[in-house]
Amino acid sequence: MPLLTVEGLTKSFPRTGRGTVHAVNDVSLEIDRGETLALIGESGSGKSTIGRLILRLIEPDAGTIKIDGTDLLTLSNSELRAMRAKMQVVFQEPYESLNPKMRVGDIVAEPLEIHEPSLSRADLRDRVRATLEEVGLNADQAERLPRGLSGGQQQRVGIARALITRPALVVLDEPTSSLDLSVQAQILEILHDLQETHGLSYLYISHDLSTVSYLAHRVAVLYLGQIREQGPLEAVVQNPQDPYTQALLAAFLDSDVSVSPSRLRMLSGEIPDPTQLPEGCFLYGRCPLRMDKCRSDPSVLRVLGSKHYGRCIRAPLNDDDWNIVADSNRTVGDRPG
Numbered sequence: 001m002p003l004l005t006v007e008g009l010t011k012s013f014p015r016t017g018r019g020t021v022h023a024v025n026d027v028s029l030e031i032d033r034g035e036t037l038a039l040i041g042e043s044g045s046g047k048s049t050i051g052r053l054i055l056r057l058i059e060p061d062a063g064t065i066k067i068d069g070t071d072l073l074t075l076s077n078s079e080l081r082a083m084r085a086k087m088q089v090v091f092q093e094p095y096e097s098l099n100p101k102m103r104v105g106d107i108v109a110e111p112l113e114i115h116e117p118s119l120s121r122a123d124l125r126d127r128v129r130a131t132l133e134e135v136g137l138n139a140d141q142a143e144r145l146p147r148g149l150s151g152g153q154q155q156r157v158g159i160a161r162a163l164i165t166r167p168a169l170v171v172l173d174e175p176t177s178s179l180d181l182s183v184q185a186q187i188l189e190i191l192h193d194l195q196e197t198h199g200l201s202y203l204y205i206s207h208d209l210s211t212v213s214y215l216a217h218r219v220a221v222l223y224l225g226q227i228r229e230q231g232p233l234e235a236v237v238q239n240p241q242d243p244y245t246q247a248l249l250a251a252f253l254d255s256d257v258s259v260s261p262s263r264l265r266m267l268s269g270e271i272p273d274p275t276q277l278p279e280g281c282f283l284y285g286r287c288p289l290r291m292d293k294c295r296s297d298p299s300v301l302r303v304l305g306s307k308h309y310g311r312c313i314r315a316p317l318n319d320d321d322w323n324i325v326a327d328s329n330r331t332v333g334d335r336p337g
């Protein structure tokens with residue numbers, strides 16, 4: 001049984017006076033023990049909302065979320081509190097996610113105090129110290145305030161705080177995207193080592209394909225709150241079977257990896273407003289490979305290979321298709337490089 005099983009997850013938000021944002025649309029995914037699933041897509045594609053739904057920080061409109069077979073949505077408040085120790089999160093902006101008035105040691109201790117209130121002061125201190133050391137900080141830094149630390153050290157505090165309850169699943173929501181490249185590499189290495197040591201499962205949310213290939217075992221590509229393609233890292237990166245994935249990769253291969261793809265124009269035109277989802281294939285209006293029936297027929301995920309799924313009805317795509325997508329991607333203006 002996978003550690004995490006998500007089925008049919010759907011979430012919309014009212015937008016005052018301007019309809020409903022369909023942020024997450026019928027998303028299903030699984031994560032095994034010790035496995036990293038990367039969730040990639042442009043800004044606004046619904047990545048963080050999926051993370052928050054899985055952690056049950058917000059409630060879905062539809063769908064099920066199971067950890068170890070237990071349906072999170074049926075838990076009582078006290079059962080959910082206990083379950084939260086097993087699921088933690090690391091956010092994009094380390095400084096903003098840390099209480100600036102608390103000392104590092106107290107920030108890291110806090111989740112453990114909540115989940116294991118019977119722990120003695122001495123045991124608590126030992127666990128904090130051990131966890132700080134595990135993320136490459138030293139015990140003296142427990143006395144510091146977050147502002148006295150570098151960005152990379154602050155993110156190590158965020159990781160220590162997530163780890164101290166010994167979770168099974170950690171949602172990493174763009175954990176390195178606010179850090180310098182050299183610091184990013186260190187943080188990714190720590191996350192990688194911690195996964196090996198503790199058999200952690202990660203939902204790794206990112207728009208940076210270079211970091212995805214370092215950490216991910218499998219990849220899910222999100223567009224307008226819908227998974228376009230999902231599969232093992234090698235399959236999705238080396239043999240992408242959706243025009244959107246191809247455009248995303250072409251933009252990356254073509255540019256400095258530090259450039260955010262959200263600043264690049266994928267395909268032609270703009271992402272449609274998520275208050276008005278397209279009727280057929282969500283990519284129809286922007287797709288260089290589209291056919292007439294893509295306008296009306298809703299796209300469904302099909303099996304394309306071993307554990308590889310995609311929505312494009314033209315899949316399997318060949319090299320000519322890839323060239324069409326890459327070229328259409330290149331001809332759109334406003335792109336650096």
Ligand SMILES: Nc1ncnc2c1ncn2[C@@H]1O[C@H](COP(=O)(O)OP(=O)(O)O)[C@@H](O)[C@H]1O
Nearest residue numbers: 013021023042043044045046047048049050274
């Ligand atoms: N609390 C909210 N209220 C209204 N709209 C929201 C809320 N949270 C997210 N959204 C909208 O949902 C969509 C997906 O957002 P998000 O999950 O943050 O995307 P990502 O993390 O991929 O950038 C966006 O259109 C965003 O504006």
Ligand SMILES: [Mg+2]
Nearest residue numbers: 047048049173
């Ligand atoms: Mg986000």
